Amino acid sequence: MKIRRKRTHFKPVHIFLIIFVFLIAISTAYAYYSTELVIDGTVTGVQQQLSVIYLNIDNSSSYPDTVGYMGTYSYTFSIPPTIEAITMGGTRLTLGTDYTYTDGVLRIPNVTGNLVINGEEPELEDYKIKYIFGDNIEFDGKTMLDTDIAFFSEENFDRNFELTVNIDSNTFDGTQNGKLNTVLNCADHKTSPYHGFLLRRDASKYIFKVTNANNGITERKPSLSDVQNILITRTNKKIYADLTNGSNLTEVGDFSNFTQRINSTLFIGSDISGTNLPFRCFLGEMSNITVTNYYEAEETSVTLPTPTRTGYLFRGWYSNSNFTTRVGYGGETYMPKGDTNLYAKWTKEVPIEDDVDEYIHNGQFNFAQEDYINTHVYLYSQKNIHRNFEMSFDIVGLGNSSNDDTLMSATKNIFSIANASNETTTLYTTGNTANSSVNDIPNTITNVRLIRINDKLYYSFNGQTFLQINDYSSSTSYSNNPVLFGADFKPDGSVYRSFDGILSNMKVKFISDNVTLADYDRTHGQLTTVYEHNGDYVFDGTNNIDSNIRAFDFDSYDKDFEISFNIVSIDSTTMEQSTLVNSKYENSDAGFPGFVYRITSNKKQLELTAAKATSGSPILKNVSAVQSVKISRRNMKLYLKINDEEEQLAYDFSGFKDFFSTKITIGSSTDANGNIFRPFKGILSDIVIKMEQ
Numbered sequence: 001m002k003i004r005r006k007r008t009h010f011k012p013v014h015i016f017l018i019i020f021v022f023l024i025a026i027s028t029a030y031a032y033y034s035t036e037l038v039i040d041g042t043v044t045g046v047q048q049q050l051s052v053i054y055l056n057i058d059n060s061s062s063y064p065d066t067v068g069y070m071g072t073y074s075y076t077f078s079i080p081p082t083i084e085a086i087t088m089g090g091t092r093l094t095l096g097t098d099y100t101y102t103d104g105v106l107r108i109p110n111v112t113g114n115l116v117i118n119g120e121e122p123e124l125e126d127y128k129i130k131y132i133f134g135d136n137i138e139f140d141g142k143t144m145l146d147t148d149i150a151f152f153s154e155e156n157f158d159r160n161f162e163l164t165v166n167i168d169s170n171t172f173d174g175t176q177n178g179k180l181n182t183v184l185n186c187a188d189h190k191t192s193p194y195h196g197f198l199l200r201r202d203a204s205k206y207i208f209k210v211t212n213a214n215n216g217i218t219e220r221k222p223s224l225s226d227v228q229n230i231l232i233t234r235t236n237k238k239i240y241a242d243l244t245n246g247s248n249l250t251e252v253g254d255f256s257n258f259t260q261r262i263n264s265t266l267f268i269g270s271d272i273s274g275t276n277l278p279f280r281c282f283l284g285e286m287s288n289i290t291v292t293n294y295y296e297a298e299e300t301s302v303t304l305p306t307p308t309r310t311g312y313l314f315r316g317w318y319s320n321s322n323f324t325t326r327v328g329y330g331g332e333t334y335m336p337k338g339d340t341n342l343y344a345k346w347t348k349e350v351p352i353e354d355d356v357d358e359y360i361h362n363g364q365f366n367f368a369q370e371d372y373i374n375t376h377v378y379l380y381s382q383k384n385i386h387r388n389f390e391m392s393f394d395i396v397g398l399g400n401s402s403n404d405d406t407l408m409s410a411t412k413n414i415f416s417i418a419n420a421s422n423e424t425t426t427l428y429t430t431g432n433t434a435n436s437s438v439n440d441i442p443n444t445i446t447n448v449r450l451i452r453i454n455d456k457l458y459y460s461f462n463g464q465t466f467l468q469i470n471d472y473s474s475s476t477s478y479s480n481n482p483v484l485f486g487a488d489f490k491p492d493g494s495v496y497r498s499f500d501g502i503l504s505n506m507k508v509k510f511i512s513d514n515v516t517l518a519d520y521d522r523t524h525g526q527l528t529t530v531y532e533h534n535g536d537y538v539f540d541g542t543n544n545i546d547s548n549i550r551a552f553d554f555d556s557y558d559k560d561f562e563i564s565f566n567i568v569s570i571d572s573t574t575m576e577q578s579t580l581v582n583s584k585y586e587n588s589d590a591g592f593p594g595f596v597y598r599i600t601s602n603k604k605q606l607e608l609t610a611a612k613a614t615s616g617s618p619i620l621k622n623v624s625a626v627q628s629v630k631i632s633r634r635n636m637k638l639y640l641k642i643n644d645e646e647e648q649l650a651y652d653f654s655g656f657k658d659f660f661s662t663k664i665t666i667g668s669s670t671d672a673n674g675n676i677f678r679p680f681k682g683i684l685s686d687i688v689i690k691m692e693q
Helices: 014-034
Strands: 034-039 053-057 060-061 073-076 083-088 100-101 106-109 127-134 139-140 161-170 181-188 195-201 208-212 216-220 229-235 238-242 250-255 283-295 310-319 326-328 340-348 359-364 389-397 408-410 412-420 422-430 435-441 447-453 458-459 465-469 501-508 527-540 545-550 561-570 577-582 595-599 608-609 628-634 635-641 648-652 663-666 681-692
Touching: 053 139, 127 561, 161 181, 161 422, 181 208, 208 238, 412 648, 422 465, 435 465, 527 545, 527 561, 545 681, 561 577, 577 628, 608 635, 663 681
Parallel strands: 034 106, 127 340
Antiparallel strands: 034 073, 053 083, 100 106, 127 283, 139 283, 161 229, 161 283, 181 195, 195 208, 208 216, 229 238, 238 250, 310 326, 310 340, 359 501, 389 447, 389 501, 408 412, 412 422, 422 435, 447 458, 458 465, 527 681, 545 663, 561 628, 561 681, 577 595, 577 663, 595 608, 628 635, 635 648
């Protein structure tokens, strides 16, 4: 007998099952052999540091070149990865301390910059940064350029550098102190002999000095026509110079054993006097003013210098000569990517004029591109200190500003950015005896108005009621600074804290002496019921009513409202200071602004506190005599009405300058974590909240 084997025929459903199982297996393997990078760090302000992380990972198949902030990224590998080393900002990180790697998850905390991930750790290379301060710069015999680079400081003393300057034209000015005109000055003049080097000229010759080096004082006196192109370098702590327009560098000073460190910066076009003013000034034109600093490979970042130039504003360092890509302002940390040229952007200061009563700018103004605006309107001059004025502007964008960049200023920081990275602003004023401010103004504010009427200064945001911020009634001090948009004043009258965002529709003008606050304040509307509970509401000490209505945020701080309810009964076991109504910010150093209506500890009286826990005029009444309560705010004044008695003024919020988002709650207060405390036990009825819309 022949036995025949039965053939197995695969049906389509079998093929489908096989493929399905295969895909599951692949998926399982994919999940098993994947690793995840989690970045926990947060970023505040302008990027301060570029942190570079190198991961040596075996058999990596794919990963992105750049990883951003707060990201979670997955990588797939043919076998589980092995991390040999992690280097961040040139420092090798320690497992378990600086990062963790468990179960395929690599977690790196506190990241302050971009992350660049490479499969192999590269060789670090030395790099150089050339700071280009400008071309064809004119010096009128009174001006100077301070590069803010100190060649002999602790930070820079071991660093090689190269300085180049071309003298395009030069006219000797014999009126200068000592009849000397200074081309370059990088010397400490406080002790003798001077430390550092300088280049001057008198009526007949140029004089180059390197002082306090090992070889003493080096003095060179080339002829006048020879000094046109200047090259000064330092290599291995030795100074070399070429002042003869050739390429023959000559050693002029050996600082190898020099122990003193000098914070004097490099000045172009002058010395500085004892009061830090330019003197012995150069008269003529110079170009190709550059300083090249050489950095070693392990140096991961640099602090950008903050140069100053008489008659100009410094607007930041740019990576191109067209000034389209800014890398940072002076004082900020910058991480170069190899050899880099950085260009200083300058804008000319606008001369200040007087006797202008009005400034109006319709449309937008981009301060990052177009400098600041000098309105020539003097609000705080001696003749204007008591005149009424109005001012307004719209905020289109805050740009990439750093701390204290100023939107508008007059005499002090009347309006300036306190923290632009969070897009919050602060309104500062200076009054008779003290400064005043409105802090943490939300980024949703788009319109600002300021008025001074009868020596009192008021502000309004987004068309809301004007609030008083300062009083100038008895002021005798004044300032000769005009109103600036997009910048601020230093004590010496120079401009700083430049703003790079966009404002529009700016207006500054003096107004009639006869105007009143009512001429500018808005008319209040009708009240609308926003919460209502008819009949009884039982409070058992664990529940409350969260109305989700805010009475003191910047959208509602000036709106009229009304809260009313009846007291049906009060539980005899209710705890001390039980709250019937609360709209008070419980976590303020200023003393709990807002109001709360509660039973006091003896359980026989009701107490209302307002603005601060210890201020206001508490209205006390025996609980058994209270059947109905109504709390109202009209025109920034808070009123209390009990039963059918006459309404009484409880507190005046007219000068209120704080915003907070605490909601109106019935039956308890709320702690800083949002939890119920000081609960009420009893029954209230017919609870109604009305607010102006």
